[in-house]
Amino acid sequence: MRTAKRNTVYLLDEDTAVRDTVNSLCTSRQLKMQHFTCAQQLIAQLDENQPAFLITAYQVSDMLVTDLLAEIQQREPSLPVIVLGEHSNVSSAVESIRAGALDYIEKPVYSGRLVEHFNMLATDGTYTE
Known part of the structure; x- marks a missing residue:
């Protein structure tokens, strides 16, 4: 049985600084x-639970981010996805947005634009634009 975990943010990133920042925001x-x-x-x-939103690194070790975004679009087309990528990499940003990402934020991530996304979570955990 699938459940909504609207009070949960999924993070796919090996960077401990990013993990600490997102954890602090959560x-x-x-x-x-x-x-x-x-x-x-x-x-x-994702087959078991639906988070409020997903934050993922552009460079994921076991899958291209475009393939990940395509998979998410098939399973959870309404799931907001934020991609974290390298500074000044316009082609990666465009590729991510075209593949379905809501936003592309350059690393290092301190919290600025991420805070904006956290502020879009309603009290029931749904993401509103």
Whole structure:
């Protein structure tokens, strides 16, 4: 049985600084963070639960981000996805947005634009634009 975990943010990134930043944002908003280090784990979890939104690194070790976004579009077309990528990499940003990402934020991530996305979560955990 599939459940909505609207109080949970999924993070797919191996960078500990990103993990700490996202965890801090989640804690300050009484949200849970579920951290993944490989895309296959995350995809398997999507079959069971639907998070409020997903934050993923552009460079994922076991899958191209465009393939990950295509998979998410098939399973959860309404799931907001934020891609974190390298500074000044316009082609990666365009590729991510075209593949279905809601936003592309350059690393290093401190929290600025991420905070905007967290602020779009309604009290029931649904993402509103």
